[in-house]
Amino acid sequence: MDRLRSMETFVRVARSGSFTVAASQLGLSRALVSRHVGTLEERLGVRLLHRTTRSLNLTDEGRSYLTFCEQLFRDIEGQERALVEAPAEPSGTLRLAAPKSFGALHLADAIIAFARAQPKLHVQLILENVSFQPADFGKRGFDLALQFASARNASLTETPVAPMDWVVCAAPAVLNRAGRPATPADLSRFPCLLHESALPNDRLWRFEGPRGPLNVKVTGTFSSNSALALRKAAIAGLGAALLPRYVVADDLAAGNLMTLFPRYRVAARPLIAVYPRTPETPYKVKAFVAFLTEWIASRGDNLTSSRGRPSVSRPASTGRAT
Known part of the structure; x- marks a missing residue:
């Protein structure tokens, strides 16, 4: 008994x-x-x-x-x-995926800070440019993924982490050579650096200006799915680029690149935490998302948009130059 x-x-x-x-x-x-x-x-x-x-x-x-x-x-x-x-303390393994450029430039620092704060948690960071679907989490053992585009799947939960600011910029050399475009519409005749993905919208740059929204179809002779590669091409003078501010903040401050069209803005794109929908979200996932949200906010304008948080259900763009 x-x-x-x-x-x-x-x-x-x-x-x-x-x-x-x-x-x-x-x-x-x-x-x-x-x-x-x-x-x-x-x-x-x-x-x-x-x-x-x-x-x-x-x-x-x-x-x-x-x-x-x-x-x-x-x-x-x-x-x-x-x-x-007692307050819950994350433990076990947290396996997450993130875009390459964001992961290499900034997320690694956040992961290090999070790991120091949570010594009982083993964090695995995988950098790759993919849009995760429900099957990817089970087959590959991921707990969550960070993306710049909505997965649009009812089996997944999406939590906005931060609105990431994007800018159109170019090197002084290309502006001197090709002439500085006065309005976004001039980009249709200006060499541009293209986001390489399966989505045609990557070649349609969206602006909000004094007279409302403006969409411009751009062309160019260089494309990549890496924001880091596009940044180098922009600095080399191959054309104008639409890039996350976190990739080019130092170059803008140093004068290696210049922002275009001060009267127009490019819509911010949300960084989204995506993870399987369950009755109770694992505490390690909730703890990391909360930590990353606060960590990014503390980094100021070099990372996030000052114009507010965009909607996850209607992302401004589905480009994946990351």
Whole structure:
């Protein structure tokens, strides 16, 4: 029989002074209650109770064992209460995927800071430019992925982390050679660096200006799915590029690149945490998303947009030059 169950039964009998009352309290038959106590006495090799037709009294061994049992149950309740009331601490393994440029330039620093704050958690960071679907998480063992485009799948949960600012920029050399475009519409006749993906929208740059939205179809002789490669091409003077601010912030400050069209803005793109939809999100996932959100916000305008958080359900662009 279950030892803890037998001990609890003995405590009920000893405190109530009745097998019948204890049976009622525990929802058991009187015979089963008697059997629990008998099993304890047989295991311990001592008599715990003096039984007569009119009374039920503890033996000396029974009083000592009752004290032991009650202290044991108090300790168990205290430990369980401490576990429930104590703040959760992530543990185990957190396996996540992130875009290459963001991961290489900034996320690695965030991961290091998170790992220092959560020493019980093993973090695995995989850098690759893909859009994750539900099957990818189970097959490849990922807990979450960071993306710049919505997965648009009901089996996945999407949490906005931060609106990332994007800018159109070019090197002074190409502006001197080809002339500085006055408005976004001039980009249709200006050499541009293209985001390489399967989506034709990567060649349609969207602006918001004094007269409303403006979409410009761009062309060029260089394309890549890497923002880092596009940045190098822009600095080399191959054309204008639409890039995340976090990729070119230092180059803009140093004058290696110049932003174009101050009266127009490019819509920010949301960095999204994507993970399988479950009744209860694992604490390690919630802890990391909260940490990363705060970490990015603390980095200021070099990473995030100051114009507010965009909607995840209607992302500004599905480009993947990352």
